[in-house]
Amino acid sequence: MRIDFEHRQAAHCESGVTRNLLYAASGGKITEPLAFGIGAGLFFAYIPFIKVNKGPAIAFRTFPGYIFKRTCKSLNIPVISKKFSSKEKAQAYLDARLEEGTPVGCQVGVYYLPYFPREYRFHFNAHNLVVYGREDDTYLVSDPIMEGTNTMSSYELERVRFAKGALAPNGHIYYPKQNVQITDDRLREAIKGGIKKNVFNMLYIPGSFAGVSGIRTTGEKIKKWRDKLGLEKAGLYLAQMVRMQEEIGTGGGGFRYIYAAFLQEADVYLPGNQLTRISGIFTKAGDMWRTAAVHAAGIYKGRIGSQDDFNVMGDYLLEIAALEKAAFETLKKIKWQ
Amino acid sequence: MKKDEVPQDLSSLGKITKEVCYATDSDGKYTTTLSSGWDVKITALDTAWDDIAKRIAAAKQQVLEGKASPVLFFMEYRLMDIGILAGYTGFWQWQVKRHLKPEVFRTLSNNKLQKYAGAFNITVEDLKTMTVHED
Numbered sequence: 001m002r003i004d005f006e007h008r009q010a011a012h013c014e015s016g017v018t019r020n021l022l023y024a025a026s027g028g029k030i031t032e033p034l035a036f037g038i039g040a041g042l043f044f045a046y047i048p049f050i051k052v053n054k055g056p057a058i059a060f061r062t063f064p065g066y067i068f069k070r071t072c073k074s075l076n077i078p079v080i081s082k083k084f085s086s087k088e089k090a091q092a093y094l095d096a097r098l099e100e101g102t103p104v105g106c107q108v109g110v111y112y113l114p115y116f117p118r119e120y121r122f123h124f125n126a127h128n129l130v131v132y133g134r135e136d137d138t139y140l141v142s143d144p145i146m147e148g149t150n151t152m153s154s155y156e157l158e159r160v161r162f163a164k165g166a167l168a169p170n171g172h173i174y175y176p177k178q179n180v181q182i183t184d185d186r187l188r189e190a191i192k193g194g195i196k197k198n199v200f201n202m203l204y205i206p207g208s209f210a211g212v213s214g215i216r217t218t219g220e221k222i223k224k225w226r227d228k229l230g231l232e233k234a235g236l237y238l239a240q241m242v243r244m245q246e247e248i249g250t251g252g253g254g255f256r257y258i259y260a261a262f263l264q265e266a267d268v269y270l271p272g273n274q275l276t277r278i279s280g281i282f283t284k285a286g287d288m289w290r291t292a293a294v295h296a297a298g299i300y301k302g303r304i305g306s307q308d309d310f311n312v313m314g315d316y317l318l319e320i321a322a323l324e325k326a327a328f329e330t331l332k333k334i335k336w337q
Numbered sequence: 338m339k340k341d342e343v344p345q346d347l348s349s350l351g352k353i354t355k356e357v358c359y360a361t362d363s364d365g366k367y368t369t370t371l372s373s374g375w376d377v378k379i380t381a382l383d384t385a386w387d388d389i390a391k392r393i394a395a396a397k398q399q400v401l402e403g404k405a406s407p408v409l410f411f412m413e414y415r416l417m418d419i420g421i422l423a424g425y426t427g428f429w430q431w432q433v434k435r436h437l438k439p440e441v442f443r444t445l446s447n448n449k450l451q452k453y454a455g456a457f458n459i460t461v462e463d464l465k466t467m468t469v470h471e472d
Contacts, residue, residue, distance in 0.1 A: 011357040011369070033359070033367070053385060053416070111416070112458070119349045119382060123421055147354045147371075164424025165417075239384035246378045248356050252338060257359035261367035283361065287338060290377075297377040300384045 002133035005103045007142040007149050011251030011258055012061070015041060016144025017105045017128040018068045022077070025179040029187060030071075037262030038074050038190045039067030040197035042255055045210045046218045050166065053122060055240040058218070060254035062201065064126030064167060068105065068174060070197070074190035078177035083170040087158050090171030094131060097175065103132040103142075107172035109163020115143070115150045120248065125167040131157070145248050184269065191266045192336060199332045202324065212325045219317030226310045235300035238313070242293045242300075253286025260286065272337035274330075281327040285320055292316035340370050348374025348382075389416060400467060406442030407467045408433070411457040414469065425456035 006023065010016025015036040022030040036042075043062040050057040072079045084090035097104050109125040110116060133140035139157050141150045152160075161171045202211040209217060218241075225234035245254040263279035295313055298304040340360040350356065351373030358372045396413040399405040412422050423430045428449075435441045436453075450461045457464065 009357050011359060054388075115353070117349045117353055119386065121416075123416060145354070145356065165421035168424065236384060236388055239381040242378060242381040243385065246375065247382070248350060252343075252358045252360070252372075257338060257367075261359045264367050279367075280365075283338070290338065293377050297380055301380055 001098065001101075002135070002140060003098065003101050003103050005130070005132040005142065007130075007132075008144070009147050010144035012036065012041075012249045012255065013128040013144050014064065014067045014126075015039065015258070017130055018071050020130055020142060020144060021068075021103065021105055021176055022071070022075075025077070025176055026075070026182045029182055030075075031265060033258055033262035033265050034187075034191070035067060035071050036255070036258050037198070037266060038194035039069075039071040040194050040201060041067045042198055042259045043201055043211070044214045044218075044254075046214045046221075047209060052124075053240065055237045058241050058244045060245055060250065065107070065172075065174075068128075070194070071190070072176055074193050075180070075182055075186060077180050077182075079174060080177055081172070081174040083172045085170070087162055087171065090161060090173070091154065091158060094173060095134065097173075098131065098134050102175055103130050104173050104175045105130055106157075106161055107169035107174075108160035109165070109169060110160075111163060112156070112159045113143075114152060114156050115146065123163070123165045125163050125165055125169055188269050191269060195266075195331055195334075199328050202328045203332070212321050212328065215317050215321035215324065219314040219321065221314075222317065223311050223314035226305070226307055231305050234310070235302070235305070238296040239300040242296050245289055246293055252290070254289045256282050256286030256289060270336065273334050278327060278330055281323065281330070285323050285327065288316065288320050288323065292320070340368060343370050343372050344375040344377075345372060346374045346376040346379060348379045350374065389413070397467070400439075403439055406437055406439045407464055408442060408453055409437050410467055411453070411459065411464065412437075415457050417456075422456060426452040428452070 006020070008020055010019060010032045012032070015032045018035040018039065019030055019032045022035065041062050043059060045059045047057040069079065082093065084093070094104065106129055108127050108129060109123065110127045111121050111123045113121065129141055129143040131139050132142055137154050138151045139154065141152055143150055161169055163169060205211050208214065225237060229237065246252060251258040260279045260282035263275045263282065267275035292313065295316065299309060299313065338360045340362050343358050343360050355371035355373050357369050359367055360370050362368050393413045396405065396410045400407055400410050419430050419433050423433050426433070436445065447461065450464060454461045454464050463470070
């Protein structure tokens with residue numbers, strides 16, 4: 001059976017799945033940027049003790065699963081979310097939902113995802129897609145980063161739903177419980193709540209590894225990478241950072257452009273709060289991240305690589321940290337009209 | 338980023354799907370547009386794969402010199418570490434570490450070899466002979 005479901009390509013997998021699952025339920029109100037912003041998706045974290053492909057983990061977005069959960073909660077939409085230890089039960093549960101006509105979100109690992117090109121397959125386990133039907137042994141899959149829909153056999157789907165390693169999905173499945181009417185008032189409150197939460201995450205998480213202070217710490221560390229790691233490894237670390245910042249699923253500029261788009265859309269619901277003007281600061285931040293990426297590419301391509309080049313690289317991040325700090329402080333001070 | 342500045346450098350993903358980017362139009366209003374890739378991130382990905390290729394080659398050399406079992410080679414080939422491999426096979430990490438030794442690997446039952454073959458998505462024969470089929 002095939003559930004009536006509109007696949008819409010998105011920049012980011014989780015906000016895309018959230019949008020696709022909520023779009024019809026919300027009467028077409030929830031767009032990807034709104035889901036990303038209400039879910040307080042923007043972030044920065046530098047986590048040296050978690051290794052991704054032998055380098056430090058650097059994240060430009062919030063924790064996996066957070067956007068969907070937060071968006072639904074702010075909009076008063078009840079959510080069902082389940083993990084499984086048994087593969088058989090996970091499949092039976094999925095089949096039962098499809099049988100009753102409910103499209104469901106699934107967390108999956110990317111490594112054995114059959115329609116991904118080999119170059120993009122890493123052991124990254126926080127990818128999200130929607131399953132919206134089954135015909136014999138073939139599942140119908142809507143992966144928001146793909147232009148079209150895809151299919152997977154039951155074995156292929158089981159393998160990615162039970163991928164192993166960090167953030168193992170354990171068959172994680174989630175969906176909004178029912179269609180709820182979302183009023184514009186509710187949406188306005190959700191937008192304010194999302195901005196408030198994002199202000200907290202970027203400005204007030206203690207320690208120097210998360211938010212704006214995380215960007216600053218990373219900038220300082222980059223200046224020392226050349227001496228500490230050697231040119232080759234330092235280049236690898238920079239390449240890794242650029243991939244987390246720009247690779248599929250970010251919308252470009254380390255998610256800063258999606259956030260800028262969110263503020264523009266938010267301005268329509270909450271006019272008179274300067275949100276469009278503040279959106280421009282995030283566009284600038286996104287542009288600066290990309291300028292920094294071009295400089296980083298010079299280093300990992302081996303075109304440049306002096307200590308001065310690393311200093312310039314580090315300074316880019318310090319500059320971005322200052323800009324984003326100012327942007328979030330402006331958001332914090334808004335007296336909502 | 339302005340819409341007409343969104344890069345269109347063909348990446349290996351771009352051959353299969355274009356990706357959505359958020360960019361501003363001439364009025365400064367956000368819209369989505371498709372990109373087939375960006376040279377800066379294509380080379381970032383190439384850099385990562387060059388490093389992986391080196392690790393795979395080093396593992397292969399160790400197996401050929403009898404210093405490691407083919408499990409090490411396929412572990413690198415599949416971009417896994419001991420934790421991930423333990424997850425896929427159901428072995429403990431200390432068991433996987435033992436199985437990296439050629440002399441221990443040679444004594445493994447077919448049942449255990451099958452678990453590794455399953456994790457690597459290859460046959461037991463390929464595992465023993467370190468044979469790779471591109472997929």
